[in-house]
Amino acid sequence: xxxxxxxxxxxxxxxxxxxxxxxxxxxxxxxxxxxxxxxxxxxxxxxxxxxxxxxxxxxxxxxxxxxxxxxxxxxxxxxxxxxxxxxxxxxxxxxxxxxxxxxxxxxxxxxxxxxxxxxxxxxxxxxxxxxxxxxxxxxxxxxxxxxxxxxxxxxxxxxxxxxxxxxxxxxxxxxxxxxxxxxxxxxxxxxxxxxxxxxxxxxxxxxxxxxxxxxxxxxxxxxxxxxxxxxxxxxxxxxxxxxxxxxxxxxxxxxxxxxxxxxxxxxxxxxxxxxxxxxxxxxxxxxxxxxxxxxxxxxxxxxxxxxxxxxxxxxxxxxxxxxxxxxxxxxxxx
Amino acid sequence: xxxxxxxxxxxxxxxxxxxxxxxxxxxxxxxxxxxxxxxxxxxxxxxxxxxxxxxxxxxxxxxxxxxxxxxxxxxxxxxxxxxxxxxxxxxxxxxxxxxxxxxxxxxxxxxxxxxxxxxxxxxxxxxxxxxxxxxxxxxxxxxxxxxxxxxxxxxxxxxxxxxxxxxxxxxxxxxxxxxxxxxxxxxxxxxxxxxxxxxxxxxxxxxxxxxxxxxxxxxxxxxxxxxxxxxxxxxxxxxxxxxxxxxxxxxxxxxxxxxxxxxxxxxxxxxxxxxxxxxxxxxxxxxxxxxxxxxxxxxxxxxxxxx
Numbered sequence: 001x002x003x004x005x006x007x008x009x010x011x012x013x014x015x016x017x018x019x020x021x022x023x024x025x026x027x028x029x030x031x032x033x034x035x036x037x038x039x040x041x042x043x044x045x046x047x048x049x050x051x052x053x054x055x056x057x058x059x060x061x062x063x064x065x066x067x068x069x070x071x072x073x074x075x076x077x078x079x080x081x082x083x084x085x086x087x088x089x090x091x092x093x094x095x096x097x098x099x100x101x102x103x104x105x106x107x108x109x110x111x112x113x114x115x116x117x118x119x120x121x122x123x124x125x126x127x128x129x130x131x132x133x134x135x136x137x138x139x140x141x142x143x144x145x146x147x148x149x150x151x152x153x154x155x156x157x158x159x160x161x162x163x164x165x166x167x168x169x170x171x172x173x174x175x176x177x178x179x180x181x182x183x184x185x186x187x188x189x190x191x192x193x194x195x196x197x198x199x200x201x202x203x204x205x206x207x208x209x210x211x212x213x214x215x216x217x218x219x220x221x222x223x224x225x226x227x228x229x230x231x232x233x234x235x236x237x238x239x240x241x242x243x244x245x246x247x248x249x250x251x252x253x254x255x256x257x258x259x260x261x262x263x264x265x266x267x268x269x270x271x272x273x274x275x276x277x278x279x280x281x282x283x284x285x286x287x288x289x290x291x292x293x294x295x296x297x298x299x300x301x302x303x304x305x306x307x308x309x310x311x312x313x314x315x316x317x318x319x320x321x322x323x324x325x326x327x328x329x330x331x332x333x334x
Numbered sequence: 335x336x337x338x339x340x341x342x343x344x345x346x347x348x349x350x351x352x353x354x355x356x357x358x359x360x361x362x363x364x365x366x367x368x369x370x371x372x373x374x375x376x377x378x379x380x381x382x383x384x385x386x387x388x389x390x391x392x393x394x395x396x397x398x399x400x401x402x403x404x405x406x407x408x409x410x411x412x413x414x415x416x417x418x419x420x421x422x423x424x425x426x427x428x429x430x431x432x433x434x435x436x437x438x439x440x441x442x443x444x445x446x447x448x449x450x451x452x453x454x455x456x457x458x459x460x461x462x463x464x465x466x467x468x469x470x471x472x473x474x475x476x477x478x479x480x481x482x483x484x485x486x487x488x489x490x491x492x493x494x495x496x497x498x499x500x501x502x503x504x505x506x507x508x509x510x511x512x513x514x515x516x517x518x519x520x521x522x523x524x525x526x527x528x529x530x531x532x533x534x535x536x537x538x539x540x541x542x543x544x545x546x547x548x549x550x551x552x553x554x555x556x557x558x559x560x561x562x563x564x565x566x567x568x569x570x571x572x573x574x575x576x577x578x579x580x581x582x583x584x585x586x587x588x589x590x591x592x593x594x595x596x597x598x599x600x601x602x603x604x605x606x607x608x609x610x611x612x613x614x615x616x617x618x619x620x621x622x623x624x625x626x627x628x629x630x631x632x633x634x635x636x637x638x639x640x641x
Contacts, residue, residue, distance in 0.1 A: 016478055027487050148372075152623035153616050154569055156576065160591075160612060163600050175601070263477065270482035274573055278595060292490070292578050300490060304483040315478050 002323070009319040016312035021082045024301045025075055057089065087302035092294040098302035101287060106306065108178055109283035112199060113272050116206040117261075123207070124214025125257055129250050131215060132222025135241060151212025155271040159205035159278050166201065174198050176280040202279045206272055217260060221253035228252075255326050262318045266311055273307075373628025379621030383433055383614065390430035398427035399585040410606050417606035420597050428585045429610045435498050435586035436618070439571045442502035444564030447509025451563075452556055454514045456544045459521035469514070476511045482573050484508060489579040496581045501574070505567045512566065513559045520555050521548060558629035565622035572615065587611050587618075 069077075081087070087098035130136050131144065150158070166173055174180070178198050185191050225231055226249060234244045276285025284303055291299040367374040398404065401421035410417040416425035458469035488504050489496070496504075524530065525548065533543050574580055575588025576595065590611040594600065599607040 012475065012478075016475055019475060020479070023484060023487060027491055148623065148627070149616075149620050152565075152620045154572065154619065157612060157615060157619075160594075160600060160608065164605075164608075167601055167603075266478060266480035270480045270573065273482065274576055277576065288486070289577055292486070297490065300486065304487055307483050308479050311480055312478060 009316055013312050013316040017309050020305050020308035021079060024305055025078050088298045090296055090299045092296040098299050102302055102306050105282060105284045105287045108281060112202060112283060113269060116203050117268055120207045120210035121214055124211040125218045128215035128218025129222055132219035133245055147212040147215050150209050151216060153209060155206050155209050156274040156278050158209050159275050162201050162205055173201050178282040202275050202281050205275055218253055218257055221256055222249055225249045225252050258325055262315050265314055269307060269311055370628050370631055372624050376621045376624025376628055379617050383617050387430055387433045394427045394430055396427055396431040398424035399431040407604060416610055419593060419607050425606060425610060428590055429614060432585045432587050432590055433614050435584055436568055436588065439498055439502040440564040440568035443506040443509045443567035444560055446506040447563045448513045448556060448560040451510035451513030452517050455517035456521055456548060459518045460525055460540060460544055473511055473514050481508045481570060485570055485574055486579060489574055498581050498584050498586060501571055501581050505570045509563055509567050513563055516559055517556060520552055524548060524551055554633035558626055558633050561622055561626045561629060565619060587615050
């Protein structure tokens with residue numbers, strides 16, 4: 001039972017990888033022209049970026065993609081390249097490969113996303129649990145309207161407001177980049193503190209917005225658990241209110257919250273990409289922004305593929321964790 | 335004797351409404367809105383934004399939203415109530431022209447998304463079986479993929495002279511996924527109800543049941559879903575614009591933000607340039623969110639005791 005569940009989830013993950021690569025392959029070809037040549041020529045006409053190496057690249061692509069071959073053969077070749085994590089060269093950073101640029105940027109993004117998502121989930125869920133509890137102090141309910149307003153706006157909009165506040169009022173945090181320019185990143189305390197200081201603003205703009213959603217969701221679930229028979233029974237048994245709060249309400253309200261995590265992951269990642277752009281954070285978002293400005297098509301394709309696959313993997317891992325939280329899932333879906 | 339008294343009670347319970355039906359309906363809507371402040375505040379925010387655009391369009395020539403209409407980088411004052419940006423756009427004209435454009439992207443994409451999503455959802459949930467499996471699989475996998483990434487690829491391939499309507503269509507290409515999932519789960523909950531089964535046993539055809547029995551009962555829910563889709567579509571379009579993939583010629587809110595970022599207006603202290611678009615986008619999103627929450631309460635009365 002359990003193994004078939006894992007296999008099924010892994011199958012979905014493979015399907016996502018295949019889908020991502022097929023989108024990458026077919027979308028440019030829907031235009032009808034030879035996408036590689038067109039983009040390289042466009043690049044050359046923009047001028048300035050890649051005088052050196054352009055001709056070799058066109059020739060290499062002609063051989064590499066076998067442009068005289070039928071479409072299905074090109075497609076299979078492409079899938080083979082993807083399987084070997086070969087995303088070609090970055091046109092604007094030739095001779096760097098897309099894979100190496102991805103490898104440089106991904107840790108920043110994953111670090112930022114992982115910490116902010118976990119922080120927002122923990123703080124928001126706790127806040128929502130308290131807000132949805134009848135014993136909570138009255139003044140706490142004033143926190144609801146600001147939470148709803150924050151929850152509605154995009155991450156990067158709050159980021160822009162934070163940039164304004166920091167430039168004019170509180171110049172304590174660095175605005176741009178992931179570390180101080182001109183320093184070499186080492187595993188020393190100074191380096192770590194520097195990286196953390198740079199991460200505070202991007203992280204804050206994600207966490208402050210995301211808290212609202214988790215708090216509102218948790219509050220709604222808490223209210224539903226209070227009408228349930230088991231809570232009334234626990235109350236009738238004379239259990240301590242805190243015990244009912246923690247073991248009866250929160251424990252059950254947490255499950256939908258955890259399931260929602262997988263659903264909003266893509267949404268959070270899309271938002272975080274824009275946050276990175278406005279703070280110049282050296283993750284995937286900034287690389288993507290520069291790639292779009294320079295029409296660096298291979299780099300864009302590589303990033304899109306990388307993000308889709310990373311999120312597919314994250315969803316797969318979450319799917320494996322859920323049965324541990326909720327034993328019913330195994331039986332229901334298996 | 336007893337029969338006349340019942341008649342009188344019936345009459346007093348249901349007085350004739352035809353004389354002042356509209357007045358009656360407006361007061362009952364008003365009374366409902368007072369009980370549902372979330373919906374009221376949301377509607378007021380959206381109405382305020384619309385009023386600004388409508389009244390503004392009488393006060394300023396929208397053509398002044400083009401570059402070189404005014405002296406560059408003027409702070410507010412005189413003939414420029416909102417100042418001007420670095421390329422000489424009259425910021426008041428930009429806001430008056432831009433807010434409806436952004437709303438238009440959201441409405442086109444939101445309507446297409448909800449319509450396609452709802453159609454798939456009804457077919458999938460009502461008929462079940464293989465059709466349901468295929469549609470559900472597509473939706474499940476599609477929702478795992480971060481939409482912005484796919485939209486970036488599509489926009490890249492259509493790059494060059496996008497206009498606002500094309501932008502809306504690009505965004506609409508993924509806008510059906512979420513409505514399809516949520517509406518499908520709602521259809522599942524009502525399709526086994528008694529009245530649907532009676533219709534089925536009476537030999538009513540599938541499409542007729544969907545349109546006559548299921549659709550009217552889910553209408554409030556679908557309106558809430560539509561408002562949510564509009565907000566999601568605007569979010570996606572603003573995201574694309576900020577990344578530089580928006581309709582370059584258009585003064586919509588997303589492109590205005592793009593120019594703000596491109597010229598680092600915030601750090602340079604040109605506050606009149608970035609405050610209006612940020613406020614407008616915030617009002618738009620908060621308004622749409624509150625309306626969605628408020629409509630959810632109508633669609634799902636069980637929520638009423640919470641809000």
